[in-house]
Ligand SMILES: Nc1nc2c(ncn2[C@@H]2O[C@H](COP(=O)(O)OP(=O)(O)OP(=O)(O)O)[C@@H](O)[C@H]2O)c(=O)[nH]1
């Protein structure tokens with residue numbers, strides 16, 4: 001159930017900066033009458049001049065008996081030109097949590113209600129200032145762990161996804177209108193819906209949607225990082241590669257097979273993507289008890305990996321099991337390329353990547369290859385930070401577009417094509433929030449912090 005206050009426009013207030021020690025802190029209020037509440041809180045420490053939209057004023061906030069709580073800057077924003085679309089006040093005071101809390105309590109005494117998590121952003125969404133995908137990107141921007149992830153969320157926040165979806169939506173709406181017109185005039189000899197050009201248009205949109213799906217796939221790794229596991233038989237140079245990528249001698253390297261007993265992991269960042277790199281115990285049959293335990297762990301880690309770098313090297317060219325060979329997470333790498341030893345020919349198995357972990361040759365190239373695989377051709381330069389939810393709707397949109405195009409090709413009736421087009425439009429509305437239900441909105445906005 002929605003609480004009525006959530007949907008209202010009454011005054012709400014919250015601390016917008018973290019409850020810690022800082023130079024400055026901000027208390028925000030938005031809703032009907034917040035300028036009056038702020039003015040009442042400042043008493044006659046401010047002049048009688050009316051405040052002006054976006055004009056900062058130095059003020060003192062007073063408690064109920066007239067004692068000064070804090071001195072700071074008050075920034076008023078007039079509806080509809082504020083971030084929430086409603087009147088808004090920002091009080092920028094000293095970064096004392098206790099002091100700011102007194103300011104907040106004073107605003108509450110004078111009529112504001114404490115804001116719920118995400119309520120400012122939710123109001124912005126309700127007032128039509130932002131779409132749902134933009135609101136979600138604000139939360140992702142705040143949670144971003146790397147600069148690249150922050151930039152990707154920012155692109156969505158500034159409307160990068162919304163504008164693309166809007167352009168697709170307009171084209172689909174125009175085509176739906178033509179299909180419906182055609183349906184209205186079935187009796188007459190009037191043809192306004194041209195199937196050939198419709199199929200062309202849908203194919204263009206499919207390309208755009210594919211690109212967005214690539215962004216959605218890449219976003220998962222930008223947000224959550226990539227889990228790379230280096231595996232292979234004993235003595236193939238796994239620990240050497242691990243050290244090479246780390247830039248330090250973390251793992252013990254030795255010519256004795258079975259050197260790594262337990263796995264080692266390290267956190268890196270590759271082009272703004274967080275990477276968890278794992279070196280595992282080499283697989284081999286002649287292992288004894290402790291090593292067997294290590295090998296079992298390797299097998300578990302292999303299952304968990306996003307990317308599995310499987311090393312082969314002379315004289316040990318053993319490939320992974322059949323099941324792993326066809327696993328799309330697998331990258332087969334031939335190590336010790338500096339040794340003059342030919343790689344045996346495998347039936348139908350191509351080993352395109354060669355490195356020398358000890359000299360470092362080819363190691364950067366392998367890294368780039370992994371990133372390109374993970375990003376599916378999307379570049380980080382202009383990547384959009386999309387949520388899993390967006391990815392799901394984009395995939396459904398793509399399937400529905402394919403369906404619509406096939407119907408048009410097969411000469412199906414306009415009624416059926418219209419149904420698919422309406423489905424496409426509904427997938428788009430689910431992303432931008434025009435068709436979002438209360439449960440989804442609650443789930444999304446409750447992820448926010450208070451004051452945002
Ligand atoms: N020539 C050459 N030797 C390498 C290369 N990479 C690793 N080695 C050597 O191969 C031996 C095994 O290297 P490790 O990195 O310990 O191999 P590992 O796969 O971790 O071995 P285990 O932990 O026993 O499974 C060491 O003597 C390394 O110096 C390489 O690129 N070229």
Ligand SMILES: [Mg+2]
Nearest residue numbers: 238239259260
């Ligand atoms: Mg090792």
